[in-house]
Amino acid sequence: MSESTTPKLLVSAPVTVRWGDMDAYNHVNNSVYATYVEEARLQWFRSLDPHWMGEDAAPILAALNTNFRKPIEWPAEIVVEMYAGRIGRSSFTASFRIVDRNAPEVLYAEGDSVLVWIDPRNGKSIELPPHLRAALG
Amino acid sequence: MSESTTPKLLVSAPVTVRWGDMDAYNHVNNSVYATYVEEARLQWFRSLDPHWMGEDAAPILAALNTNFRKPIEWPAEIVVEMYAGRIGRSSFTASFRIVDRNAPEVLYAEGDSVLVWIDPRNGKSIELPPHLRAALG
Amino acid sequence: MSESTTPKLLVSAPVTVRWGDMDAYNHVNNSVYATYVEEARLQWFRSLDPHWMGEDAAPILAALNTNFRKPIEWPAEIVVEMYAGRIGRSSFTASFRIVDRNAPEVLYAEGDSVLVWIDPRNGKSIELPPHLRAALG
Amino acid sequence: MSESTTPKLLVSAPVTVRWGDMDAYNHVNNSVYATYVEEARLQWFRSLDPHWMGEDAAPILAALNTNFRKPIEWPAEIVVEMYAGRIGRSSFTASFRIVDRNAPEVLYAEGDSVLVWIDPRNGKSIELPPHLRAALG
Numbered sequence: 001m002s003e004s005t006t007p008k009l010l011v012s013a014p015v016t017v018r019w020g021d022m023d024a025y026n027h028v029n030n031s032v033y034a035t036y037v038e039e040a041r042l043q044w045f046r047s048l049d050p051h052w053m054g055e056d057a058a059p060i061l062a063a064l065n066t067n068f069r070k071p072i073e074w075p076a077e078i079v080v081e082m083y084a085g086r087i088g089r090s091s092f093t094a095s096f097r098i099v100d101r102n103a104p105e106v107l108y109a110e111g112d113s114v115l116v117w118i119d120p121r122n123g124k125s126i127e128l129p130p131h132l133r134a135a136l137g
Numbered sequence: 138m139s140e141s142t143t144p145k146l147l148v149s150a151p152v153t154v155r156w157g158d159m160d161a162y163n164h165v166n167n168s169v170y171a172t173y174v175e176e177a178r179l180q181w182f183r184s185l186d187p188h189w190m191g192e193d194a195a196p197i198l199a200a201l202n203t204n205f206r207k208p209i210e211w212p213a214e215i216v217v218e219m220y221a222g223r224i225g226r227s228s229f230t231a232s233f234r235i236v237d238r239n240a241p242e243v244l245y246a247e248g249d250s251v252l253v254w255i256d257p258r259n260g261k262s263i264e265l266p267p268h269l270r271a272a273l274g
Numbered sequence: 275m276s277e278s279t280t281p282k283l284l285v286s287a288p289v290t291v292r293w294g295d296m297d298a299y300n301h302v303n304n305s306v307y308a309t310y311v312e313e314a315r316l317q318w319f320r321s322l323d324p325h326w327m328g329e330d331a332a333p334i335l336a337a338l339n340t341n342f343r344k345p346i347e348w349p350a351e352i353v354v355e356m357y358a359g360r361i362g363r364s365s366f367t368a369s370f371r372i373v374d375r376n377a378p379e380v381l382y383a384e385g386d387s388v389l390v391w392i393d394p395r396n397g398k399s400i401e402l403p404p405h406l407r408a409a410l411g
Numbered sequence: 412m413s414e415s416t417t418p419k420l421l422v423s424a425p426v427t428v429r430w431g432d433m434d435a436y437n438h439v440n441n442s443v444y445a446t447y448v449e450e451a452r453l454q455w456f457r458s459l460d461p462h463w464m465g466e467d468a469a470p471i472l473a474a475l476n477t478n479f480r481k482p483i484e485w486p487a488e489i490v491v492e493m494y495a496g497r498i499g500r501s502s503f504t505a506s507f508r509i510v511d512r513n514a515p516e517v518l519y520a521e522g523d524s525v526l527v528w529i530d531p532r533n534g535k536s537i538e539l540p541p542h543l544r545a546a547l548g
Contacts, residue, residue, distance in 0.1 A: 299469070299471075303446075303449075304445050304449065304472045304475060305442045305443065305445035305446045305449065306442065308441050308442035308445055309440075309442045312440075312441065312442065332436070334436075334479070334482075335441045335479055336478065336479055337476070337477065337478045337479065338441060338475075338476075338477050338479075339474070339475075339476040339477070340474065340475050340476075341473065341474045342471070342472055342473055342474065342475075345471075
């Protein structure tokens with residue numbers, strides 16, 4: 001992939017911030033950003049295949065790197081955008097951006113994640129499911 | 138700092154995993170690791186100065202990078218070790234390791250974080266408090 | 275109020291269930307129902323007055339009683355309905371129902387809550403704000 | 412059971428409050444009390460039988476009623492005491508008290524819960540496991 005290639009947008013998932021997402025700082029707690037990214041990821045998996053997770057194949061998160069750009073305060077409507085990155089045999093990277101739904105130029109956080117497909121029965125990595133590989137493009 | 142220098146251990150915080158930390162995978166949810174690291178960080182801040190957070194000075198997390206090495210299952214007793222990294226004018230990096238309290242060779246996760254000290258009244262970065270700089274030393 | 279009077283509907287708040295709301299049972303964790311009810315309550319407070327919480331007046335939850343009728347599984351869209359109950363000098367009760375947004379006859383949970391208005395500076399109860407009393411009807 | 416009978420203490424579970432348990436009020440969020448009670452309940456189940464939950468028998472929470480007596484602020488060490496109540500064929504009630512570990516006269520919350528044993532394969536209630544019935548005494 002040349003550097004000029006625009007990453008493929010995999011999903012743009014709307015999420016509503018809950019009052020309880022905030023911590024004693026009156027901002028959304030840092031740990032909840034991982035929940036927002038998780039929600040986008042799982043909505044995307046499920047949109048590809050209703051049986052995205054099974055007894056013999058499931059994704060696990062191997063790494064999550066988040067840069068917090070701007071605090072989020074309730075009430076807020078956000079969007080989690082997820083983009084395809086490098087694709088390997090059993091894993092792929094996906095970057096993400098968390099922006100305001102009503103003002104997409106407001107960037108709350110950005111980062112990337114590494115997902116690995118495993119066989120839950122033995123914890124070993126397996127080849128990415130074909131429907132996933134196709135969707136990653 | 139030469140590469141052979143051992144990073145300074147800032148805190149070794151015991152945390153008890155709760156059943157509710159697990160998700161539908163029967164493992165501790167990825168977002169909860171950020172909570173474990175937060176708990177270690179805040180226990181450390183508080184040990185340095187009971188008034189670690191005030192109207193004119195407070196830390197914010199600018200980045201959190203986590204590599205998930207091994208799933209955690211309830212019940213478990215873990216320890217979050219936090220180590221000093223680079224120290225700047227208003228920020229510092231700290232790496233962390235999450236290990237099993239009863240089997241410290243079992244590494245559940247490792248990563249690093251970037252902390253910035255700000256004035257909560259205007260959101261601007263400020264110099265690291267002297268007691269913190271001394272402790273990072 | 276005679277027993278035949280229909281309770282006044284205060285708010286009907288849509289909430290989207292997150293994958294992370296589920297626990298190791300593959301159902302929404304019981305503690306999250308309190309978060310759903312909280313979200314409805316705070317959306318309602320805020321709709322009455324943007325400055326619903328201040329330095330001299332804030333609501334606290336004195337009691338929460340929940341009957342869990344049917345497990346909730348992700349993905350799901352729910353609605354939290356909140357109804358006025360008894361109104362006192364500084365407190366009121368509100369009952370709630372959590373139903374499926376797309377099938378309102380599906381009742382996931384029901385219960386009631388007791389809210390008390392206090393002065394956060396001293397923790398003492400205060401009279402219900404007039405705008406709230408008016409809204410409770 | 413005569414009213415003078417002291418309820419049987421089932422478990423006295425220590426829990427450490429996390430900074431992240433607090434919400435924008437700077438107090439432990441109401442929903443987290445359910446997590447504290449859950450932790451006590453599951454520690455107790457597990458102490459009775461390591462295989463307390465299986466494919467053919469599992470407890471579900473049918474009701475949870477909580478009276479919030481005093482806000483909890485981090486840092487705090489609490490104890491969740493759980494007491495036996497009425498015992499039925501497939502369900503039992505258990506009351507609870509959340510107190511300060513270092514000052515047991517400080518009562519943070521109290522309430523009761525209803526637990527039902529079911530067959531997870533069909534959701535039907537089943538007889539309470541003998542080891543549980545014996546422990547409820």
